[in-house]
Amino acid sequence: MKDIYELLNDVDVDDHEFEEMAVTEFEKAKVKSTLKKSISKKKKRMGWKMNVAVAAVVIGLSTATVGLTFPAYAGNIPIIGDIFRFLDNEKTGLYDNYKEFSTEMNLTQNSNGIKITINDAVFDGETVAITYSIESDRDLGEDLYMGSAEIKGATGSGGSSRITKIDDYHYIGLDKITPFGLTSDTIDIKWKIDSVSQTYTGEKIKGNWKFTFSLPAIDSQIQLTNQSVKKNGLTVNIDKVAFTPMSFIVHYNQRATQQVQDKWHEADIELEIKDDLGNVYSGEGNAGSGTDAYTMNWSKTFEKLDPNATKLIITPHVTFRIHDETNSGGVEFTADGKEKEIAIPVKTGVGQEEFVMEDIVIELEK
Template identity: 30%
Template sequence: MKKLYQQFNDLNIDTDIQPVDVSDFEKEKVKRAVMKGRKKNYFPKSISVAAAFLVASSITLGLAFPTFAAKLPIVGNVFELFNDDEKYVFEKYDLQSTDIGVTKESNGISVTVTNAVYDGENIAIAYTIESEKDLGERPVLDGKLNTVEFQDLYKDNGYDQNYITKKVSDHEYAGLFVYQLIKGPKPDEINVTWDGDNILNLANVENTFPGDWSFQLTLNILESKTQDFFQTGIHSEANGVDVKLTKMTETPVSTTLYFSEIVDERLATLEDSEWRGVLIDYIVTDNLGNDYNIIHYENTGHSTDFKQDHVSYPRLTTSLFHEDATSVTITPIVNIYKTKNGDGSLELVKAPYPIESMQVDLK
C-alpha cells in the first residue's frame, strides 16, 4: 500500500474500487483503529486482536548464561535482517544498541535476546527464536512488560506496541519488538522485567506455544532534541480533514513526528445517514527523492460516533533523515470506511486519496 500511495499525487484516481486480498490480521488492525470511536475506553492489548507487542531490553553481556550464549542461531545484526520490510526504520540501531546475547529455553524453544535500544521515544528489542518444532511463518514472543520506573503510568494507555518478524530457516526465526512511548515518563534509565509466556504465530493466532522465557533488562536513554511546530502553522486542510504537525523529536536512531487530526466525517465522506470511519495514512519523502518507512501510531482514528471537535493525536516513527536533505514532505492519505453487511466488518467507501502535503525545512 505504501508504494501505491507514493504515486497518488501524480495519478488520476479511479473511484471504482476493486477488492484486494489482505490478511485477517491486517483487517483487524484497520477495524481496531476505526472502531475505537464506537467503544469508549477501548484499549485492545491482546495480541490476537491488536497484533502489537511489548518491548524492553539491555543487560550485561550474557555472562549470566554463558552456555546458552554460544547457541545464538543467527550471527550478525538482527536489525538488518528486516531491511526489506515496510516498517524497517532501524538503520542506525546497531550502532547504538546494547549487546545482550542471553538465551532462555522452555518446552524445546530457545529465545535469545540479542540487542536493545531505548531512545526515549521507543524501546526496541531484537531477538531470535530457535526450535525443532514448526512454529509457523510469523512466530513472535508474547508476554508482559514491567518497568519499575514507569510506575504503572503506561499500564492501560499512553503506549502502543508493534513488531516485525521473519522466518529465517525451517527452525530459525528473528523478531523485533517495539514499545512506543506515547504519553508518560521517559526516565534516563529503565529496569525491565520481560516475561514471555507464549510463542504466537501471527499468520494463525490460534497456533500458540506456551512456555517461560523471562528476561531482566536495564537500558539507558539516548540523547534527543525536540523541535516544536505547534505555533508555526504547518498543516494540511481539505474536505473536512485538518492535519497539523505539532513537533518533531530526533534521536541518534530515529525521528518521530507528532500530529493532531480533526475530521468532519460527514463533510469528508459526503454522507449523512450511515456510519463512517476515517483513518489517515502518511507518506514521508525528502527533497533528494528518498522515501521513508514509518511505524504509524494511529491513536483513536475518527468515526461519526465521535463529537465533531474530536482530536486524534497520531505519530510516525521513521529513520534519521538523510544528512544532505534540506526539507521533508509529509503527505496525508485519507481512507474512508463504512460497515459492511451489518456484521461489523469494514470496507473502503472509495479509493484512498491524498490531501495537500506539508513541507518541513530541515536546515
C-alpha cells in the first residue's frame, strides 16, 4: 500500500485547485510527524508477536501552514483526529475503519503537569483498542510507557502499547488488550496509571490518573470452520472466524508431536490470508494462551473483508526455532532474593527450520 506522499505524487492537479485552510497546532504537528516517519529507518522489533512504541522526532516547519484540497484523492488523505490511522501511518489498512465504529470517550485526568485523555475505544469481541493523547508542561522524552489497563473478570490478558511523540509537549498512543476468560459481551475497564516512564532508561514521572469505563462488543458474525492441516509433526486448526464491520478475526490453534517438542523450543505460526478476488489482508496477532510453547490457542485480527469475496484462503507459514542466549533465557529470584539464571532446555535441533503448509480454504457464509 502506498503511503500518503506516494499517493500525492501521483496526483495531477492545477495550481488553482489549492485552497488555503486554517489548521490547528495538532494538525501541523501531525504533518511534521508523518513526514518524518516516511523517511525514517525501520522500527526495531522488540519481541515475538509484540511491537513496542517508537517515538517520532519532529522536524521544523514554518508557523504558517497551507492546506491543500484534492477532490479526486480526498479519501486517501489521513483524517485529522483519527489516531488509529495516524499511528498505522496508512501502511496496513488494518485501522482504516476503526474510528468510524469506535466510541468517543473524551475522558481526561490531570496530575503533576501531565494531562492524559482517553479519546476513543472499541471492543471487537476479542480485543479492546484504546486511543489516547498526552499533553505535558515539559518534554517527557521518548519511548514512553504507562502500564496496562485491567479488564474486570478476565483471568489474564495480553496486548501491545504504542506511543508516538508529536512534539515536545504532545504524544498520542494506542493500546490493544486481549482479555482471557470473559463470557460477557460487555467489558469493564479500569486503567490506573501511577507513572509515565521511559521504556529504556526507567526514568519515571509519578502521578495519579484513573479511568473507568465500559464498552459493548461490536456486532459480529461468527462462522465456525474447524479445518486443519498437518505437516512435519505440527497441526494447525482454524477454529472460527468472526466478522465485524471493521475487521475479521481468525481463531486458530496449534499442536505438535513429541518428536517436534524434543527437537525444537518453539513452533511459530504466521497466517497469510487472501480471498478469491486476489485481495491480500494485513493483520496483527493478538495474545495467545496454552499449556506450553507447542500447544497454543491464538487469534489474529485482519483488515475489513471485501464484501464481494466468497472464499478465504489461509496459508500457515511455520518456523521451528532453537532458543539461545540471544533470543531467550533470563533470571529468576530464589527464596533468599538472589538471582538465578534460567537454564535453556537442551534440544536436538539447530538454528531454525521454515516451511509452508497447505492452504485452508473457507467458503464464506453469506
